[in-house]
Amino acid sequence: MNYIKYLLIGTLFGFVLTKAEVISWFRIQEMFRFQDFHMYGVIGTAIIVGMISIQIIKRFNLKDTEGNPISIPPKDASQKKRYIIGGTLFGFGWALTGACPGPLFALLGSGITIFIIPILAALAGTYAYGVFRESLPH
Structure with missing residues (x-):
């Protein structure tokens, strides 16, 4: 039953x-061609919301x-390196696929089935990280 709220939040996020x-x-x-401000505005807004949220959490x-x-x-x-x-x-990866990980499922849900490939690749990469985590430099 707990998973229902995550499904609803994820659906809202995709919407x-x-x-x-x-x-x-x-x-x-x-x-990526520096032709429009739209995405920079969205990303900038997300950064500002994140900064404010972290300050509220700490304060x-x-x-x-x-x-x-x-x-x-x-x-x-x-x-830093x-x-x-x-x-x-x-x-x-974002430039090559045309999508960052967040909206992959929204893209698939909107009918762009080719995005099953980046989703599978992301899952494989996450699994590989879990397997090799202890031997990787952190």
Whole structure:
């Protein structure tokens, strides 16, 4: 029964992404060609909402749904290289597929069945990470 709320939230998330045209390959192409502000506005708004949310969590010592305190550990500046490499790989994947991981299911749900391939690849990559996690540098 708990999973119903996640299904509803995910459905709402997909609906919002679709209506905001964030899943549009054309919008993503415009962004990577610096032809339109639409996607930059959406991403910028998400960053601002995230920053405000983190400050609220820290300031009011908010707890998660199970009552545990939410802790946000500081980033280690010496790990900057891994963030740059990871972000670059993420950007290449986004540019090549025309979608970031968030809207993959919304794209599939809107009838663009080719996106089953990036979904399967994402699942395979997640599984591989789980298998090799202990032997990877962190």
